[in-house]
Amino acid sequence: AAPRHHPTHPALLFASAPPKEALSGEKARLGDLQRLLRMRQQSMIGQVAALYPVKVFHDLPHGRNLNSNTNGAHRSLSEENGTLPEENGTHLLNVIKLPQIHALTFLGWQIGKQRRKQNDICEKDLQRSAAVLGYAAHAILLIASYLHVPLRYPLHFGGSRSYVSDCLPSAETASIASAERTCINMTDPKLTVYPLFVECQEDDPTKASYAIYLLHKDTEQLLNYIGAESSGRRVFDNLQELIRIIQSDEYVYS
Amino acid sequence: MKAPAAAAAAVGNRAGGVDPSIPRFKCQECHRALVVVGVDSFADKLPAQATSAHASSVHGSIMGASRMDNSYVVLSKQNKSHGHGIPPRPPSAAAPHIEPNQPTRAMEGSYIVLPPAAASIYKTSTSEGGGAQLPPPSINSSSLLPGNSFHSNVTVLKRAFEIATSQTQVEQPMCLDCMRLLSDKMDKEIEDVNADIKAYEVCLQHLEQESHTVLSDAGFQKEKLKIEEEEKKLNAAIEEAEKQYSEISSEMKDLEIKSKEFEELEERYWHEFNSFQFQLTSHQEERDAILAKIEVSQVHLELLKQTNVLNDAFYISHDGVIGTINNFRLGRLPNVQVEWDEINAAWGQAALLLHTMAQYFTPKFEYRIKIHPMGSYPRVTDIHKNTYELFGPVNLFWSTRFDKAMTWFLTCLQDFAEFAISLDKENNVPPEKSLKLPYKIDGDKVGSHTIFLSFNKVENWTKALKYTLCNLKWVLYWFIGNTSFAPPSGSLCAAQSSKR
Numbered sequence: 064a065a066p067r068h069h070p071t072h073p074a075l076l077f078a079s080a081p082p083k084e085a086l087s088g089e090k091a092r093l094g095d096l097q098r099l100l101r102m103r104q105q106s107m108i109g110q111v112a113a114l115y116p117v118k119v120f121h122d123l124p125h126g127r128n129l130n131s132n133t134n135g136a137h138r139s140l141s142e143e144n145g146t147l148p149e150e151n152g153t154h155l156l157n158v159i160k161l162p163q164i165h166a167l168t169f170l171g172w173q174i175g176k177q178r179r180k181q182n183d184i185c186e187k188d189l190q191r192s193a194a195v196l197g198y199a200a201h202a203i204l205l206i207a208s209y210l211h212v213p214l215r216y217p218l219h220f221g222g223s224r225s226y227v228s229d230c231l232p233s234a235e236t237a238s239i240a241s242a243e244r245t246c247i248n249m250t251d252p253k254l255t256v257y258p259l260f261v262e263c264q265e266d267d268p269t270k271a272s273y274a275i276y277l278l279h280k281d282t283e284q285l286l287n288y289i290g291a292e293s294s295g296r297r298v299f300d301n302l303q304e305l306i307r308i309i310q311s312d313e314y315v316y317s
Numbered sequence: 318m319k320a321p322a323a324a325a326a327a328v329g330n331r332a333g334g335v336d337p338s339i340p341r342f343k344c345q346e347c348h349r350a351l352v353v354v355g356v357d358s359f360a361d362k363l364p365a366q367a368t369s370a371h372a373s374s375v376h377g378s379i380m381g382a383s384r385m386d387n388s389y390v391v392l393s394k395q396n397k398s399h400g401h402g403i404p405p406r407p408p409s410a411a412a413p414h415i416e417p418n419q420p421t422r423a424m425e426g427s428y429i430v431l432p433p434a435a436a437s438i439y440k441t442s443t444s445e446g447g448g449a450q451l452p453p454p455s456i457n458s459s460s461l462l463p464g465n466s467f468h469s470n471v472t473v474l475k476r477a478f479e480i481a482t483s484q485t486q487v488e489q490p491m492c493l494d495c496m497r498l499l500s501d502k503m504d505k506e507i508e509d510v511n512a513d514i515k516a517y518e519v520c521l522q523h524l525e526q527e528s529h530t531v532l533s534d535a536g537f538q539k540e541k542l543k544i545e546e547e548e549k550k551l552n553a554a555i556e557e558a559e560k561q562y563s564e565i566s567s568e569m570k571d572l573e574i575k576s577k578e579f580e581e582l583e584e585r586y587w588h589e590f591n592s593f594q595f596q597l598t599s600h601q602e603e604r605d606a607i608l609a610k611i612e613v614s615q616v617h618l619e620l621l622k623q624t625n626v627l628n629d630a631f632y633i634s635h636d637g638v639i640g641t642i643n644n645f646r647l648g649r650l651p652n653v654q655v656e657w658d659e660i661n662a663a664w665g666q667a668a669l670l671l672h673t674m675a676q677y678f679t680p681k682f683e684y685r686i687k688i689h690p691m692g693s694y695p696r697v698t699d700i701h702k703n704t705y706e707l708f709g710p711v712n713l714f715w716s717t718r719f720d721k722a723m724t725w726f727l728t729c730l731q732d733f734a735e736f737a738i739s740l741d742k743e744n745n746v747p748p749e750k751s752l753k754l755p756y757k758i759d760g761d762k763v764g765s766h767t768i769f770l771s772f773n774k775v776e777n778w779t780k781a782l783k784y785t786l787c788n789l790k791w792v793l794y795w796f797i798g799n800t801s802f803a804p805p806s807g808s809l810c811a812a813q814s815s816k817r
Contacts (some may be wrong), residue, residue: 161378
């Protein structure tokens with residue numbers, strides 16, 4: 064307060080101090096509490112990252128997938144062990160190695176070349192894609208719940224049969240009926256669900272592609288929530304960046 | 318003064334010209350028409366000759382006159398009847414002026430009451446002889462001719478009124494009401510003049526008395542000096558008062574300046590008060606917002622503290638007699654159909670959990686039976702390097718590979734449990750606090766129920782699966798209690814550097 068030559072109300076001079084002091088105390092308390100909260104979030108999301116490690120390969124190892132039999136798959140796992148011996152969750156890397164855009168290409172590639180490959184290869188690759196997307200969905204669900212962020216496109220985790228919901232009604236009622244037939248615990252009729260998997264090689268990948276797009280929007284929402292921006296249209300790049308920022312010191316002391 | 322009377326006479330002449338029998342006079346005060354009667358009897362009184370009827374009438378008048386004061390003109394009833402068509406005035410309209418000391422009788426019509434001066438003059442004329450005032454030839458001529466007689470009457474009245482006016486300084490003629498008012502007024506004036514006379518006499522007496530106390534020159538000079546000194550004192554008092562006035566004026570000016578300053582101070586105070594109030598409100602709102610944020614953060618932190626990631630990601634429970642993991646039912650009943658997608662998802666999560674725990678303790682834990690999580694399509698590799706699918710759908714009557722996968726899963730779970738128990742021994746954990754699976758695992762049996770699906774009842778198979786999940790839950794709780802399960806920062810940095 065500015066000094067006055069005629070302090071007619073001295074009580075006001077004393078009264079002006081307590082609110083600011085109390086305010087600074089409350090601010091400090093809030094700051095400490097938020098730091099504790101962020102540290103707890105950091106720890107928990109670190110465990111989610113340990114549970115679902117995310118590695119993005121920009122070059123798809125096509126050669127390894129050409130082998131079709133069980134022994135081939137086993138050898139592929141051995142090779143993975145050899146290349147990354149010190150990584151935790153080494154075997155999971157073999158599972159989560161299909162980035163979104165590459166997954167699309169991969170699915171297209173597989174569909175395009177179905178006649179030249181055995182049925183076992185197609186089925187297994189579809190299983191891998193569905194597994195990766197399911198794990199990503201579960202990771203995003205857990206991270207969103209720990210950040211206390213309601214997702215704009217709700218996720219239903221069903222392992223390799225996970226779904227993304229869109230609140231807008233779909234023009235294709237047949238699509239809704241088809242999607243709802245395989246839904247688990249989908250009770251809200253206003254939600255349109257899109258599968259994060261392709262049932263078989265004959266399925267149309269359009270719905271799965273849109274589901275991946277919605278999953279990407281969810282990762283973008285989480286990034287925006289912590290003050291970061293989305294980079295491109297890749298689910299796993301966003302997920303990796305999200306985990307990196309949360310694990311950094313700037314997140315706790317921001 | 319005489320002009321109005323002349324005008325009245327002129328009017329009378331014109332009226333006489335129009336109708337000689339009706340003469341008109343007006344009261345000079347209220348300007349009302351007057352009716353003058355009794356002049357004939359007065360005129361007839363002077364000549365001695367008269368008829369017998371007239372003689373009796375004259376006699377009556379003379380007798381009345383002798384008994385009454387000379388100020389009255391007595392009117393007779395007979396004369397009025399011979400009024401030449403003049404409309405009579407009501408008797409009540411005229412109030413007679415009655416002398417208290419004189420007995421009177423009721424009179425009809427109106428009469429003229431002359432002031433005392435006029436009365437005295439009139440009396441003198443009477444005593445001298447009334448005939449002397451009027452020339453005898455005119456009387457004779459008027460008595461002979463009726464027209465001439467009326468003219469002479471009017472002339473007489475005019476002269477009488479002129480004389481009265483000149484004597485009394487009051488315009489004549491006047492009616493009785495105005496005459497009475499005038500009389501009262503003159504009486505009051507007389508009283509005032511008498512009072513003034515008395516006052517003047519008193520003053521004269523005072524002057525005569527005071528004249529004896531005339532001051533001498535010496536006394537006058539002394540009085541003059543005294544008064545001059547008093548004047549000086551008064552002037553000094555005036556100067557003193559003026560000085561005080563100027564002092565008080567300047568003081569008042571100072572007070573006005575201070576008053577303005579106080580007003581400015583008060584305005585500034587209110588501005589500061591309002592500003593402070595605004596700041597106080599802002600601070601209170603900010604504090605309330607911060608307190609709300611604190612409460613929300615506290616609740617959120619408390620919730621996160623009570624949440625375990627592994628328990629959250631692999632929540633193991635049951636739905637009746639069917640075990641569940643992450644709300645995925647593992648098993649089915651004859652009356653409860655569970656799709657393979659759900660069973661596969663449940664096995665997928667169980668495989669991921671067991672693999673995560675085993676991987677965490679590798680290489681200390683000899684991870685000889687490998688679990689390969691891949692969503693809803695997990696696989697198990699046995700000690701002989703054979704890989705089996707741990708997912709359906711499979712044929713109820715021929716599910717050899719699925720049965721083997723489940724059996725090897727049980728074996729791996731048993732291996733990890735034994736490893737946990739050995740670790741507790743190594744850490745000197747008391748036997749009662751060490752891990753102990755609630756359902757014994759022996760080959761393909763868990764809790765005395767085979768986990769095989771082939772040639773087995775779905776109820777028994779589902780029960781075996783539930784026991785398996787329960788054992789897995791106990792192992793998970795041991796794992797949670799004995800590890801922090803967080804990636805080392807070095808490992809994370811290494812991962813990032815390897816990516817770059």
